Amino acid sequence: MIFVNMIFIDRERELESLRQRLNSPNFELIIIYGRRRIGKTTLILKATENTENSIYYLATEGNNLQKFKEISRKKFPEIEYIKEDWEALFNFLKDKVIIIDEFPYMIEEDKTIISTFQRIVDNILKNSKTKLVLLGSSISIMENALSYKSPLYGRRTASMKIKELKFKDLKYYNLSIEEAIKIYGFAGGVPFYLNKVRTPFYNWINEELKKPDSFIKDEIDFLLRYEFKDISTYKEILFAISLGKNTLGEIKDFVKVKGDISSYLKKLERIELISREVPVTEGIRSKRGRYIIVDNFTNFWFRFIYPNLSLIEEGKYEIDEKEYNEYLGLVFEKICREYIKDKYNVKKIGKQWWKDIEIDILALGDMKIAGECKWSENVNPVKILSNLEEKLKKLDISVDKYIIFARSFSNNEKIDKAEFIDIKNIRKWFFS
Template identity: 25%
Template sequence: MFLGRKEELSELENLYRMKKSSLIVLYGRRRIGKSSLIHEFCKNKHSHTFEGLEGEKTPAQIKHFCESLKEQLSDPMLHDTKFSTWHAVFAYITLKVSENKKIILFFDEFQWLAAGQSKLVSLIKYFWDNEWKKKNVMLILCGSIASFMINKVIKSKALYGRINFEIHLKGLKSFEAFEMLRKKRSIDETMRYLLTLGSVPKYLEEIDLSKSFEQNIERLCFNSKGIMVREFDRIFYNQFKEAKNYLAIIKYIKDKIRSKKEISENVKIKSGGGLKLYLDNLEIAGFVKSYIPFKYQKNSKLKKYRLSDNYLSFYFEYIEPNLESIVDYEIKGIYQARIKSSMNIWLGFSFERFCLTNANIISRIMGFESQVTGISPYFERKNERFQIDLIYTRSDKVITICEIKFQVNEISTKVIPEVERKCKLIKIPKGFTIEKALISRFGPDNSLRDADYFHHYVSVNDIFDEKYYT
């Protein structure tokens, strides 16, 4: 079932309707729905799809590409012709392209087609400039290794100024995830899936709508045949060549926000260009997010990093420590026996991570999205215990301090002293006003609302309201 992606489909349709060629680059992590998006877009259109083979060298890529050509084109010539170079393949494709009819060429898993090198990008530049650009071609280059797609394709000198549209495809919006579950599970249960598995369409497709959250997590994550048990290996080792160093960084920041200096000292990688490259690639891949401390500039050396992927966090916290029991001994009931008792606390931390990732939507709900100039957790070097979950700096001289709670009940007035203490400790610029916001699972109870303490309230129901996404 395909749903969502309305903005991306609309932009692609606009480009398709134009009577000229266009070059699109699409990237995003595995399972995020890149191929599904393009297949949906290509329905009832003249298109050809070619997919790269993971780990294969150029000759094997060309051979597979040509097999796809034979399947999609009824040309007897292809049965008697063997292409040995990409130049010959593209020259043949050029002969089949008509100036009078729009054609979509979709190169999926492009980083594998290119065998991890930039030579194919340069050749595409040649054919684009000299042939395809003049022939009403819509060329879509799609890849799951973000660092390659950004550094070797988008930022390449060969394609500079030629790309018409870039799509960094991310997870589904909250309300789309609810629709994907066909509204058969509650909003609260859907949120728990997002906090545990993330908003990756493929993962949500695996949910059995006749079973509860606990039953599904047991089946998907703590069963030897569960899809999420080995998913870490598929998405992580596919993304990085030097996986050992990336894994060391991820494991060090999985529980706590860390500075580059702290990471360097722990994983024994110099904090210069080497570590920066690792951190940049992790951030490009969507596994890690960096934050600038409140009141500091973007190039601040105080920048800190934290794990941003909910599934990876759940994997390291619960799946990896139990892998032997899950895979080797096939022990049943691990979730109930070992996980459930601590799950609510872990969901609280995951909800904080979710709110930081969705901070723009939350500011829209509170009505000041256009005034936001900075988004970050608040932390201090001298006092690591003092932290504010989320803080907005605004152009209208307001600092909005957010308290984030994922409790099973409505929030009572007991939260007020805790927030008051934080407000007194934070140092704000002169002339600024502090506003206080509560972001929670079920909102405030009557006593807290009557206390008129917070300026803003955001509940999970608000985050799932479609009107804030249009």
């Protein structure tokens, strides 16, 4: 089965907002950013597909001024006679829609470019009908460009941070619930990866890994190099976290970096590959925080690809279904949290733990909900519920409702205050 390109799933609000901005009679400086592969370029091109006076320029690592003029000349031949100068070119292009993709490349090439654009906005564009759209995949660089220290601060009229799709959005890909969960474990909610996948998933992934030019093998290197010059330490940190080394001390011991490792972790947090998780009932400064990989594809890559690169290069590696099912336990927890957030008014949700006691889900909101997630068949729900109640008692936490999730249960016993959610219930919710 080949997927249809569903890049605009859950993007209707962004698309409508962009179109309103682009049709405004006033000047607009729109900033669009988010990780690579998330669909930023397709979104803006869709929003401007019927706009005749628009220019789309994809920045590169060098000679951007010359290349920008050449791209503009193909749409507006008269620009050939304009001086090769940013201010002169923008003055000529006044009242047009100007899209510059991967703007961070221009910043890397010329550190003064943001100041130059500030002068252009203040002196040439601000009283015009020009629409200037800047896109970037380097979250750190784009957020710096938006900060109060940036020359462009206060000039933007709109900014959009494009994020991953939710698990439930995968229903538009015409998948069975089982295939959706497998694919979500690989692709997360990143449209680029979702549009690469074919079904059945196990056949596709193992065929893909045997291709000498598979995008999967060097995808993480490609993503990290966009943010960091030296990626080796960042890769080892991510590998450590994927292996369950979640505390600062455990990560440092594994990576064996001299000096403080906190700066590396903060940078990985900033680009949203990892986050510092704390028990739900505690604040962000809790000393019991631990690091997790946020992104499913990154988790998948360090679990299955990174340790097996040599075998993959030889064409001798296949992903084992049993091992992948074990990995899906973590993915299933994410799906269960999304289920609860979708069904209940939740203000805060996550794990709760103390020493050797851990609860998969604790949700705080209109009601307090505790849950356990078991990506297994024939789970005894009464036994899991009893264990959960015992753990809550030890932690001195009372809740209004219990929810036990599993692929299937050994019985369907009804218990007050408890809900047993199996794959059939998940399917019903998924397609609702």
